[in-house]
Amino acid sequence: MKIAVNKIIFLTSIFLISTIGIAALVYNQSKQNELVCATEIPQPICGTELNLSENAQDGKYLFKANCAACHKLYKNMVGPSLKGIVQREEYPSNEYFIDYVLNENKLLENNDEHAKAINTEYDYDYIHQFKLSNLETSKILEYLNE
Secondary structure, eight states: OHHHHHHHHHHHHHHHHHHHHHHHHHHHHHHHTOOOOSOSSOOGGGTTTTTOOHHHHHHHHHHHHHTTTTOOSSSOSSSOOOTTGGGSTTSOSHHHHHHHHHHHHHHHHTTOHHHHHHHHHHTOOOOOOOOOOHHHHHHHHHHHHO
């Protein structure tokens, strides 16, 4: 009788431990697949990345490779946040943004008021000297405006 009771206790213990282990595994798996929406910065799962045009997708890659060290989309860092940048008065047009990124030195040499205002506001000595084409810069701009 004592042996049968010990076996029942042993089997019950194994069953409970297994059940708890499986429940923990299922809980962790379901937690990893949660949708993340309504955050300050939209997550790809919300569909923000799926709606990018081909040029904007290229622009995203170029942004990460050339701009992301100093700029973020939604928050000021070393430089200004860049999401929707051309709607701001510092950048009077898309063409000006492209000119600023590619020819910042020339704009400053010509005492361009917009370039001086941007550099004064962010008080940094860095001058953009990218080897980007107009098309690549336009793709970055398209990414920033989507």
